[in-house]
Amino acid sequence: MAGMSNASSTIIEMRQVYKRFGPLEVLRGIDLSLAKGRTTVVIGESGTGKSVLIKHMIGLIRPDAGEIHIDGQRVDPLHEKQWVPIRQRFGYLFQMGALFDSLTAGENIAFPLKEHTGLSDAEIHDIVARKLDLVGLDGVQNKWPSELSGGQRKRVALARAIAMDPDIILYDEPTTGLDPIRSDTINDLIIKLKDELAVTSIVVTHDMTSAFKVADRILMLNQGQFIADGTADDFRNTRDPRVRAFVTGDADLNIIEESATPPTRGESS
Amino acid sequence: MAAEITMNGPIARLGRLTLERLDAMGDISVFALRTFSHCLRATVHKRDLERLIPQFHSIGTLSVPVIMVTGLFVGMVLAIQAIEQFRAAGLENRMGVIVSLSVVRELGPVLAGIMLAGRVGGALTAELGTMRVTEQIDALRSMGSDPIRVLVVPRFLACLLLTPVLTLYCNLVGVLGGWLISVPIFNVSNWAYWTYTELAVETWDIASGLFKSVFFGATIGMISCYKGFNCGQGAQGVGKACTESFVAGFVVILILDFFIALLLKGAYEAIWGFKMIF
Numbered sequence: 032m033a034g035m036s037n038a039s040s041t042i043i044e045m046r047q048v049y050k051r052f053g054p055l056e057v058l059r060g061i062d063l064s065l066a067k068g069r070t071t072v073v074i075g076e077s078g079t080g081k082s083v084l085i086k087h088m089i090g091l092i093r094p095d096a097g098e099i100h101i102d103g104q105r106v107d108p109l110h111e112k113q114w115v116p117i118r119q120r121f122g123y124l125f126q127m128g129a130l131f132d133s134l135t136a137g138e139n140i141a142f143p144l145k146e147h148t149g150l151s152d153a154e155i156h157d158i159v160a161r162k163l164d165l166v167g168l169d170g171v172q173n174k175w176p177s178e179l180s181g182g183q184r185k186r187v188a189l190a191r192a193i194a195m196d197p198d199i200i201l202y203d204e205p206t207t208g209l210d211p212i213r214s215d216t217i218n219d220l221i222i223k224l225k226d227e228l229a230v231t232s233i234v235v236t237h238d239m240t241s242a243f244k245v246a247d248r249i250l251m252l253n254q255g256q257f258i259a260d261g262t263a264d265d266f267r268n269t270r271d272p273r274v275r276a277f278v279t280g281d282a283d284l285n286i287i288e289e290s291a292t293p294p295t296r297g298e299s300s
Numbered sequence: 301m302a303a304e305i306t307m308n309g310p311i312a313r314l315g316r317l318t319l320e321r322l323d324a325m326g327d328i329s330v331f332a333l334r335t336f337s338h339c340l341r342a343t344v345h346k347r348d349l350e351r352l353i354p355q356f357h358s359i360g361t362l363s364v365p366v367i368m369v370t371g372l373f374v375g376m377v378l379a380i381q382a383i384e385q386f387r388a389a390g391l392e393n394r395m396g397v398i399v400s401l402s403v404v405r406e407l408g409p410v411l412a413g414i415m416l417a418g419r420v421g422g423a424l425t426a427e428l429g430t431m432r433v434t435e436q437i438d439a440l441r442s443m444g445s446d447p448i449r450v451l452v453v454p455r456f457l458a459c460l461l462l463t464p465v466l467t468l469y470c471n472l473v474g475v476l477g478g479w480l481i482s483v484p485i486f487n488v489s490n491w492a493y494w495t496y497t498e499l500a501v502e503t504w505d506i507a508s509g510l511f512k513s514v515f516f517g518a519t520i521g522m523i524s525c526y527k528g529f530n531c532g533q534g535a536q537g538v539g540k541a542c543t544e545s546f547v548a549g550f551v552v553i554l555i556l557d558f559f560i561a562l563l564l565k566g567a568y569e570a571i572w573g574f575k576m577i578f
Contacts, residue, residue, distance in 0.1 A: 091438050111446070118444040129439035132431075143443040145347070195443075 042067040042199065042231050043088055048097030050083060057083050059255035061097070067198075070225055070232040072242040074277065075252035081235040082126070084252065085201045088233070089121050090114040119147055122192030122200040122230075126207060128184040130176040130191070136163075137172030140191045147195065162190040166220060182213040189220060193228070200224065202234040206241045218244045239278055243267070251277065331448070331526050335456055338449045348453065355458035359420050363466055370415050371470035374407050375399055375477025383486050395488050396497035399478030404501060408471040409509040410557050413516030416463060417549035421524035424455055425545035428528025429538040437529065452529070456521035463517025464510045471509065504572075508564045515560060516553050523549045 043065040050058040057080035065071050073081050086092040087099060090106065099107040106117060130139050140159045144150055150158070163169045166186040176184055185205065192200060202221065206214035218241050224230055225245075236242055242249055243263045251259040251266075251274055259266070259274045266278055275281070341348070378399050386392050428451060431437050440447045475497070482488040524545045531541035568575075 086438075089442055091441055111441075115444040118442060121442065123439070123442040125435045125439055125442075127434055129435040131436055131439075143445075146443065146445050 040067045041065065042102055043233075044098075044100040045087070046098040046100075048087060048094045048099065050080070050087070050092065050095050056255055058087075058094070061255075061257070063250070063257070065231065065233065066248075067231050068225070068229050069247040070221065070234065070245050072234045072236060072246040072249045073252055074237060074239070074242055074249060076277070077237060079252045080255055081252055082203050085123075085203060085233055085235055088199075088201060089118055089123055119143075119195055120198050122195070122197035124185070124189050124192045124200065124202045124205055126204045128176070128188035130184055130188055132176055134176075135172065136168075136174050136176065136179065136187045139176070139187060140194050142191070143195050158194065159190075162194055163187070165193070165223075166190045167216070182209050182216070185209065185217065186220070189217075193224065196228065197230065199231045199233070202232065202236075204236055204238075205234060206236060206238045211240075214238065214241060215244075217241075221245045237277075239280070327530070328522070328526050331452075331529070332522055334448050335452050335522065335525075338446070338453045339457060341449075348449070351450065351454040352457060355454045356462065358423075359455070359458040360462035360466065363416060363419055363462075364469060366419060367412055367415060367466045367470050368473045370411050371403070371408060371473035372477040374411055374470075375403055375474035375479075376481050378402055378407070378474075379478040379481035379486075383482065383488075387486075392482075392486070392488050393492035394496050394500075395482040395486075396475075396478065396493040397500040399482070400475045400497045400501050401505060403474035403478070404471050404505050404509050406509070406557070406561070408474050409467050409513040409516065410553065412467045412470040413463065413513060413520070413553045413557075414550055416459070416466065416517070417520050417524075417546055417553060420459060421520045421545050421549045422542050424521075424524040425528040425531070425542045426538055428452075428455075428525060429531035429541045432529060432531055433533060433538060447529070452525045455525055456518070459517045459521030459524075460514065461517070463520065464513045467510060467513040471506070504568060508568075511564070512557060512560045515556050519552050519556065520549050523552065 041064050043063070045061050045063040048058050048061040048063075049056075061084065073084060075081050083092055087094055087107075088101075090109065090111075094107055097107070098105055101117060101120075104117075106114070109117070130136070131142065134142065137156075137159050140162055141155045144155045144158060148155075159172060160169055163171065166189050168183060168186050168190070171179065171183065171187065176187070179187060189205075205217045205221065209217065221232060221234065222245055225232055232245075234242070234245060243266075246263050249259075249261060249263060249266050250257050253273060259269065259271060261269075266274065269275055269278070379395060382398050383392065383395060386395055386398070428437075431451070437447045437451070440450055479493055483490050483493055527541045527545035527548070531537045
């Protein structure tokens with residue numbers, strides 16, 4: 032499997048993280064270490080806990096057991112207030128965009144800047160224009176989220192996620208619900224942000240085209256554990272029936288998968 | 301594990317229900333305490349004050365017409381119901397007393413509160429519930445902002461501060477509604493209506509009604525924001541939260557009204573003794 036980071040360039044580390052919601056065990060002992068400046072894609076069926084996984088990284092969900100470290104600092108026991116400076120290092124693109132309905136596109140992007148920086152209105156105005164330009168939407172500042180198309184909303188949400196120049200961006204299903212052309216624009220943006228701003232990206236998706244295009248490393252989550260870890264090529268050539276079924280989108284193979292006992296695969300960190 | 305064993309006997313169900321209720325009590329208490337602590341800070345920060353203005357508009361200004369209609373009809377119906385009996389007893393000059401005291405002490409604050417629980421409480425729960433369902437509340441947290449400070453505090457403060465003001469409108473129009481039926485229609489003397497009203501209605505009566513309305517406003521703000529923040533998934537979750545928010549607000553207002561009335565009556569009699577109206 033792909034050789035990953037040495038310890039010094041690790042930015043996010045999870046050790047034996049468990050999470051359950053009522054009777055449902057969502058994460059069952061996750062061990063994960065993510066390298067700085069790389070794009071990691073987490074794939075898996077809907078409802079396998081991919082979003083839950085990245086929400087742990089930014090403290091929106093707390094683990095039942097296990098440790099989470101960001102840049103060597105243990106963050107899982109922190110209070111909501113102590114999370115504030117850490118969260119400012121993150122950008123989070125929500126699945127449906129999660130733009131504030133009561134604010135215009137421009138005000139949405141300006142929101143974190145007004146909350147956390149002492150910048151003047153003119154400076155904020157400039158940053159908003161620059162971020163919108165980066166996502167190819169300069170000029171929509173005064174539109175309401177309801178006036179934007181799904182793809183535009185997602186791109187405005189991305190502009191908001193990068194407003195504070197984060198070093199880590201979490202993408203929750205960035206291409207879901209978009210047509211193939213729009214999806215590809217988002218993929219290009221993910222690559223562009225990595226190349227231009229050197230950000231560390233974690234992308235959660237079940238869109239394999241997108242995963243193959245943007246990933247330095249792919250992880251597959253299944254029933255609360257990682258069952259595969261490798262590069263895009265490793266995933267294209269895999270012989271594991273569960274991974275193959277997902278990669279090729281073949282429902283027949285899925286049936287085989289359910290009857291097979293899951294072999295333990297390398298969960299390299 | 302012991303927890304895996306499912307128990308469905310009546311005692312187990314009662315226990316589970318009790319635990320759930322206690323859990324919810326604890327939840328809303330923590331929610332309320334966090335809101336209060338932010339409220340104190342909200343009076344100093346400019347950005348927090350700026351967030352208040354739009355809430356004042358949507359919760360206060362936009363509620364004025366519906367509150368005035370409520371007050372008008374309450375005053376009119378009171379007069380219609382009372383006038384025949386009062387006339388038979390030869391007490392028609394005292395019409396202003398019964399209408400004004402009823403409106404100012406009880407009906408104005410309670411009906412304004414209930415009207416607001418419907419109009420404002422429902423809207424707040426729906427708005428915050430939708431924000432929760434569409435991950436906007438998570439988005440706020442992910443950007444390092446406290447959703448209680450940004451969303452709950454301005455709404456709660458607007459409810460708390462403006463419910464008494466709206467109650468005043470309701471009282472005023474209620475008294476005018478009583479006059480409209482008594483004086484122009486049933487020919488009660490205009491002079492008598494106002495003179496006896498002035499004699500009977502004390503500052504205490506108006507103040508006690510407004511005192512209650514502060515609690516009603518706080519109830520509406522707290523319950524509706526809490527229900528919105530804890531709403532279930534999807535459109536169904538939002539709908540359910542709105543219904544619960546209105547019903548809980550309504551019931552709590554009526555219960556609070558009873559106990560505050562009891563308390564205020566005790567306080568009045570301790571200070572000034574029993575008051576005879578007629």
